[in-house]
Amino acid sequence: MTITVNGAAVSLPNDPRVSLLDLLREDLHLPGTKKGCNQGACGACTVLVDGERILSCLALAVQFEGRSVTTIEGLGMPGALHPLQAAFVEHDGFQCGYCTPGQICSAIGMAEEIRRGVPSHVTSDLSSETIALSRDELRERMSGNLCRCGAHNGIIDAIAETFAPKTALAEAAE
Amino acid sequence: MTPFRYSRATDVADAIRQSGDCNTRYLGGGTNLVDLMRETVERPEALVDVSGLSRDIEELPDGGLLIGAGVRNTALAEHRSVRTRYPALSRAILAGASAQIRNMATVGGNLLQRTRCAYFYDDDGSRCNKRLPGQGCDALEGFNRNHAILGASPSCVAVHPSDMAVALAALDGVVHLHGARGERSFPVADLHRLPGDRPDVDTLLEPGELITAIELPPLPFAARSTYRKVRDRSSYAFALVSVAALLDVEDGRIRDVRIALGGVAHKPWRAFKAEEVLRGGPPRAAAFTAAADAELADAKPLAGNGFKIELARRTIAAVLGELAGETA
Amino acid sequence: MSILKDAKDLLQGAVQGAMGKAVAIAPDSWMPGGEPDPLIAMRHGHVGRPHSRIDGPLKVSGSAPFAAEFPMEGMAYASLVFSPIAKGRILEIDTTSAEAAPGVLAVMTYVNAPRISPPPVFLSGAKAAGGDDLPVMQEDVVRWNGEPVAVVLAETQEQADHARSLVHIVYEARRALIDFAEAKAAGSRTAVFMGEPLHLEIGDADKALADAPVRIDSSYSTPRHNHNAIELHAVTAAWEGDTLRIHDASQLVAHTAWSIAQMFGIDEKQVVITSPFVGGGFGGKCLWQHQVLASMAAKLAGRPVRLVLSREGVYRIVGGRSPTEQRVALGADREGRLKALVHSGTTAKTASNMMAEPFIVATKSAYASETFKLDVRAVELDMLANTFMRAPGEAVGTFALESAMDELAEALGIDPIELRMRNEPEKDPTSGLPFSSRNVTEAWRAGAQRFGWDRRDLVPRMVRDGEWLVGMGCATGTYPYYRMPGGAARITITSGGHATVDIAAHEMGMGTATAQTQVAADRLGLAMDEVTFRYGDSTLPGVVLAGGSQQTASIGAAVSAAHGALVKELLKIAGNDSPLAGLKPDEVASRDGGLCKRDEPERHETYVSILGRARQASVSVEAEAPMPLETQHWSMHSHAAMFCEVRVNTVTGEPRVSRFLGSFDCGRILNPKTATSQFRGGIIMGLGLALMEETQFDERKGRVMNPSLSEYHVPVHMDVPEIDVIWTDIPDPHTPMGARGIGEIGITGTAAAVANAIYNATGRRVRDLPITLDKLL
Known part of the structure; x- marks a missing residue:
């Protein structure tokens, strides 16, 4: 086992x-x-x-x-951070750092869900094949990760910067 | 957590065989059961893992869907047919819990969630008839803002927490069961009980009986369905009130309608009285409010939850109004 | 008078009489901060730059070690049993089944626990850290619902948690006083905070109120709150011979070491507390029973012990914010000038702690009223001791005061910002002291412009967007500048030119290491990577509390003092061959990796050169910060202008914040990046305070009924809009680095700004927090 x-x-x-x-x-x-x-x-x-x-x-x-x-x-580890980890540092997407690993793993899982076209509570058109990467979409999808220090804005900024360009490209390709 | 044996079922028959002992519980995603075991509210001696079974969503020849009980909540919500033909179900699932939990939770497990009543959870310090029949109910005179306004009893005022089940109740979903005595099925709306004097029994399932699938009947007007959840936080919170509804309007008359309420009762509350009032009538705001009033006429508030009656009334009317607007 | 005694007296506010007056009228130059910190004039150093956190890569990779993450050889796991009654006695404890359960090493109860003294309660002494002064598992007495009554130790956490459920206890419950209303009816007393009675009267406020042409008189209430740091309170404790080593999550390591030493009757040097990273504190990560129980259990079992509280456990044994019931009555003339300011009410505490929620503190310096009547009464309940939670007093006090100001503005038909400007005081309205620096007017002006305040309708319920009513509100936030006694630091410079700053300070998300490295680098004339800032260890110098938004000032003053000592020492070492020869310490500054004559920078020698010539591997100095007399010489406060836009659903009553701006006047901002996060963090906790947070305390049995993060709502991502923050960046000439604290001010004023916006949106004034949708239906 x-x-x-x-x-x-x-x-x-x-x-x-x-x-x-x-x-x-x-x-x-x-x-x-x-x-x-x-x-x-x-x-x-x-x-x-x-x-x-x-x-x-x-x-x-x-x-x-x-x-x-x-x-x-x-x-990723210090010296070889994942781009999202580096973006969290750049955008100050944390303070105490305790919820941070969960936020980062969650965001990576979320990016894949968005790529797959999984809708969310705030997706207005359920029939749409693609998900617009709005801040509301990111905020709703990350709501299962609490942060008590209040780094929410930085977290969403880091995620948007890391994943938005790719999604935009994907949309452009369709 | 009390020690338990763990085994994995290879198929439904194997699961039922393994569940011989009535202190065995089936394990789906574990999102509720593991939590309750850790709180010692649940103390099974054995868990039979059925999370690997029944993970398909099948298109039925009649136009319906057969959803395996092991299908994960996310998979059901994102399924194209569900999104387009039964949007209320997608919306209900997406309004519940968090993405991580939806990725783990199974459809069968979601239906069998237990109440979030704080006194039910407090094994060490509170009385609860659902946990220990006859012990008394600390919620009756305690914190009961989240509790039932419909169908409660003096022994239990807890509500069922599922969003998905509310949509399934509205969509005429049918639950398929396998047990030692064979297979049976009945409407999702009938799966859960009202508390009466046995609040410890949540559903009509018999010991060892396993939910294997949910069937959604072909219901063309379900494509015009929705789910609205009202809660204290914008996300990741249980419903104070929720409404799932479908509305079929033709020639200025309501041909058919389905309404179910969440957060108001010990079960997903199918609003048959409201449907009755609406059927054949005009899709107007006054009619929607009258229907809501009819359904809520028997509502009984507790000290902390009287607002739910007005909230349910307004939310029902608003959801029907939205659907009528869409249909118009 | 020893320094310790000084410190104690000052902390308790005892220096109020003759000496307090002497400090107040003494010349500025006699005060700490009398001469502006030279760093204020330095505009192109590291301070003020938005450096990313130096511990960022550790945190984002999960490599920053927290208290529960220090493995120890032979470690046992602990699990706690909590009392389900509020008051009474333990008649019988049966631990037989628990002890027989697999993996169980020991079950500790009052019967077999090591004998120790009660904790020194916080504020009772300079280094006292206890949340209360109750004995820890020493007797058969139960004093609150949730008190630990047994500790189970086992080889694994699963075994300990299971065996916990097998401990059988029979209690004899006694009648407990847990109902706030009942306690109030039985009588309350004037509350005391930091040694001072929370009561102040200037003039005849009742008469002035009655005579005022315009007045409002309203009652407000705020519920219990819990800090809810995401990191569970955890401790890994081991006895190494006679020394107790504790890996803690702590915002006061030195206090904790001393206090635990008192309890075990050993020297404080025999208790070593380390806490390199704290997963959020907010006032909650202090000394509670878990550190003590783990240490006792480790002694009993002769093995290291890890005790991680369950989330329920945090609610059961770590205190939170107490409830308040407040009255604010304002009397004004027709132009809005305050004639009477009455702010009074009642809060709950216990007989075993010294903390009454001081909700009038902000009111003392807020507005220029002709008369004042401020009063906090307290009742003592049989409950877990309440404690400090982010901006104790100000967070809930400003909700009442600033809601009342909005009500008065409406009664007068004056814009609420204008009303505040008309009551802006020249000097502190109750102490008469001059302000050290007060630029709240600038903060209002800049904030109003950026937020678009001129687009707000004076009349409520005028803006609708579909189902939603939209409104704007504002409020003043404020928090005092504190600097507590006991700050000390050590600076070591090696012959290679690398500096290490040692101080028993804390990092729980504020960015301490980053900002203090910036400050130290500027102070020493070094690059960031030439400075190592070490903290979070009780063996380092200093008694520094990460609380009261004072850690930055405390460290700043200590490091500044140590720098002074360093200059002296280096000049001595430099000798007659140095270009610095003959200079006095106050003629010398640090610059470019060495020392120079302050007004003649080319007269310079590097640390490397000085130490090299002296053939010294390093130089190390330690110094104490001066006593914080500045806080009695000036009225020192930070301010903020808070702006909120809210949307309230007309169908469901759901209130949702759509925009927020905080415009701050907090002195000089050391690091704009981490400061932004601090400000936002406070505001977001304020949004929780306004809209959803409440610890549900069942007054029938004194039990917290929502001890979980699913039932105690804190804001989730979807609740948090983009929060704009700006600041004046005007240095306070009388504080270290020109900075004032920024950790708590964000939560002040925020709840009132939300409530005022809700009023503007709906015409409904909600005076009881949290403002949940049922209050808006």
């Missing part, structure tokens, strides 16, 4: 109570994924499973056998 974390196969825990979050933080010593509520209410524990964003605190690790998990540590 293994699970892939940031490219490496690791064993699943024997205790089925262990959440994916605690597996990462306590067993694998990957504390970049944060615990903010342990009840699915804050988004700090967001990771990517096969590219899709989920909450690792509500995920029992055993459910994810054979799946591929990417955490913040797998995205």
Whole structure:
């Protein structure tokens, strides 16, 4: 029974109570994924499973056998940051930095959802194939990630700068 | 979290076989069950993981859709046929929870969410008849702003938290079940119970019975359907009141209509009385308000939630008005 | 009088009599800040530049270590059991099943817990940090609903959490006083804040009010709040011999080390608190029971212990903001000049803490009224001790005062900004002290122009956009300049020319390391990468609280003092062969990697050269900041003009903020990038305060019923519009670097600006927070 974390196969825990979050933080010593509520209410524990964003605190690790998990540590490290991580620094998209890994993983999952054309609560035309990358769309789609320091504007700025050009290009191509 | 055995079901039959013990629970995305287990509100001895089963959405020959219970909420909301033919369902799902949770949560699990009543959650410090029948209800005289105005009982005033279920109730969705005694199905609107004196029992499911699919009947006028959710935050909050509605207007008369309410009762509340008032009448504001009034005539407020009656009344009228405007 | 005693007296506000007057009338030049900080004149240094955070790459990659992320060999995991009654006794504790559960190492209760003293409660001494002064798991007595009554230690968190549910306790409940109304009826007392009674009368305000041609008299209420930093309170604690090492999430490491040492009866040097990163504080990351319980459990089990509070646990054992009921009565002449300003009311505290929510503090310096009557009464409830939460007093006090000013403006038919301008005081209206720097008029002017205030309709309910009513409102925000005693810093310069600044300060999102590196680099004449700023460790110099928006000033004054000592020491080392020979310390400044004569910069020698000639590997000096007498010599406050545009749905009542502008006057801004975030962060917490935040306290049993981030609403991304911030950038000549604090002012005035905008949109005045949709239907 293994699970892939940031490219490496690791064993699943024997205790089925262990959440994916605690597996990462306590067993694998990957504390970049944060615990903010342990009840699915804050988004700090967001990771990517096969590219899709989920909450690792509500995920029992055993459910994810054979799946591929990417955490913040797998995205980039100081000296070799992911463009979105660098944009967060540039736009001051954080203060204390605790919700930040979750915000970044969530935004990367979100970008893929937008590329796929998944609508949101604020999408006015559900039948449309493409999603306009408005600030409202970004704000609604990121609402599952709480930030108490109030870095919301910087977070949306960083995301918009990182992903908007690509989406604009995609729209232009259609 | 109480220790439990974990196993994965290979198919529906396997799941039902494994669930022999009545203290076994099926595990979908876990977004509600894992939380409740951590709070020791739920203490199953075994979990049978059914999240890998029934993950297809099938177009039925009659024009309906058959949605596997394991379909993730996001997958259902983004499905093209749902978006174009049953937009209320897409909208309801997208109004619920967060993107991360919608990516995890299954359709079956969403229907079986348990109430968010604070006293139900507070295993260590509050009385709750839903948690422990006969214990008493601390919500009756406590914080009950979010609680039921329709169909409540002296033993429970909790509301069902699902958005998706409200849309399914309005869309005449049918739930398919498999159990030790075979298969059966009935309308989503009938799946959940009113609390009565057994608020611990949320649904008509029998022990070990598994939701395998939801069927959406062909309902051409559902293409003109919507869902409106009223909540304290702009996003990521449970409904104070929500309304799913479909309206079929022809020649200035309402030919058919479906309305369901969320956030007002122990179940998704199909507004049959309001529908009755509207059918055959003119699609006018006065009629919409009258219909809402008819539905809410029996509403009983608690100390903290009286506003929901007026809120539901206005929201029903506004949603119908919007649909009528669209149809006009 | 020892420095410690001085510090204590000052902190408690005891220096009010003769000495206070002496400080007030003493010459400016005798005061700290009497001579402007030389950095104010330096306009082309690192200060003032929008540097990105130097710890940014660590934070965005998840590599910044927080309290729960320090692994220790043989570490055990803890889980807490909380009392479900508000007051009473434990009759029986059965830990047998819990102890027998797999992986369990120990169950600690009052029966077997190590014997320790109660915590020194915050404000009772210079380094006291406790949220209350109640014994920690020492007796069979229960004092609040949620008090920890058992700690389970196990090999894994899952095992500890499960065994927690197996601890069986029988209580004898006693009648508790938890109902605010009942407590008020039983009697309240004049509240005290930092040693001063919260009561002030100037003239006969009641008579002036009665005689005033125009008056308003309104009641306002604000509920309980919780800080809700996203990082859960967590601690990893270990005894290494006689030394207790705690990885904490703390906004007061030195206070915590001293206080825990008092409790365990050991020397404060035997307690080492580190806290390099704090995942949000807002007043909540101080000393509560979890640090103590983890230390006790570590002692009991002989193993390091990690204790991460559950989110529920944070609500059960970390205090929050207390509720208030306020009255504001304003009497004015027909031109709007205030004749009477009455601001009074009641708040709740406990018998075990020294913190009454001081909601009149901002009112003392706000407007030039002829008479004042300010009064805060407090009742003491059987509940978890309340505490400081972002702008304690000002956040909720300005809601009442600034809503009332809007009501008065309407009663007078005067623009609300104009009304404020007409009541702008020349000097502090209640203390009579001169203002150190007050440019609120400039902030209003710039803000009004940028926001488009002239487009606002004076008459409510005039602007409609589809289903939505649109309105604009404004309010003044204000927060005092504080600098607490105890600041000290060490500067070390190596022969390679690299400087290290050491101070027991904190980073919880304010950008401390970044801004202070900028300041230190300018002060030392070095490049940013030639300075290392070390903090977050109780073994470093200084007793610095990250609170009261005073950390920047506290560090600034300490580093400035240390710089003075460094210059002295370097001149000594430089000797007679240096171009600096013969100069006195006050003739010398730091520049270009060394020292120079202040008015003759070419007379210069680098640190490398000085240390090289002396064959010294490094030079290290430590100094204490002067006592903060400046705050008794000048009236020192930051100000803000807050502008809000709100949309209220006519069908559902949903209020949504669509635009917000904060125009600030906070002295010099050290780093525009991080300052912008601080301002916005305060405003966003203010939007939560205005529209959704409430800790639901069940007054039947004293229990918080929404101890979760799904039921306690904080603003989500969708609730937060783009928030514009501007500032005057006028340096305060009497503060270090010309700066005043910026961490808390954003939450002040904001709730009133929202409420006033809602009134403008709908014609409905809501005086009870939060303004939820049911109040607008």
